[in-house]
Each structure stands twice: as C-alpha cells, then as structure tokens.
Amino acid sequence: MGKIKVKQVRSAIKRPQDQKRTLVALGLGKIGKVVEHDDTPNILGMINKVKHLVSTEEA
Template identity: 65%
Template sequence: MGKVFITQVKSTIKKPENQKRTIQALGLGKINRTVEVELTPQIAGMINKVSHLVSVKEA
C-alpha cells in the first residue's frame, strides 16, 4: 500500500466525540498538523469518517 499525507484543516470543536477520537488516533489534533501514514483499509476508513476535517495527498 502507498503512503499518504493527512493534514487537519478544520477544528474538532462542537464535533461528536467519536470524530475527536478518530482525529487523535490519526496523530492529529491541531489545525495544519500533518502526518504521513501507510494507507491501509483501517486508515482509509478513519479518513472517510473525518473527511470534512482533513485533506489527503498521495505521498
């Protein structure tokens, strides 16, 4: 599987608790923080749940 860069672009304030936990599990938590992760089916599902809060770029 390939690697992707995930950047948080919106705040988690007033978002459901499960979305806040997903952002934390991805290694994010502050706006404009970027992480590089291996694109697995589990990570793809997490990205899908918080797609309105993050931007994704292929590595």
Template identity: 60%
Template structure:
C-alpha cells in the first residue's frame, strides 16, 4: 500500500474529545509534527475526522 504523510497544522485546543483522541491515535501531539502511515481504510477514516486540522501528502 501507499504511505501518506500527515502533518498537524492546527491546534487541538477547544476541539471535541473524539478529535483529540484521533490525533493522539495518529501520533500527532505537537504542531508541525509529521508522521507516516500506510493508506489503509482505517487511517484514511481517521484523517477524514480531523481533515480541517491536518495536511496530507502522498
């Protein structure tokens, strides 16, 4: 599968708990932190929940 780079661009302060937990599960804890994940349906679904807070590169 392809890998994707996910970068946290906006803060999780004052966000719903499910969005905070999703960011934590993706491994995004600080601003501008980048992580790489396989583009599985589970990961893509998690990215869809927080798409307004992150940027995604293939």
C-alpha cells in the first residue's frame, strides 16, 4: 500500500452534512490542512466523495 497526501483547498460551508463529516473523518477541517493516509479503498472512497473540496498527491 502506498501513501496519499490530502489537502483541503475549499471550504465546507454550505455543503451537505455528510460531506462535512467525511472531511472530519479524513482529519481535515480548515483550508490548507494536509494529512497523509494509506491509499486503501475506504480512504479513496472518502476522498472521492469530497474530491471537489480537496487536492491529492502521492506521498
């Protein structure tokens, strides 16, 4: 398994509650915050759900 860096680039204001909870579950919450996760199917699915709010890159 590789690693993936996830950075929040857009605000969660005026977004559905499930998208806000997904950001929190990823460890994000403020614009500019970067977290690193394994690229498991669970994490990739969460990133896909909020792909319009985050940017990703290989770590």
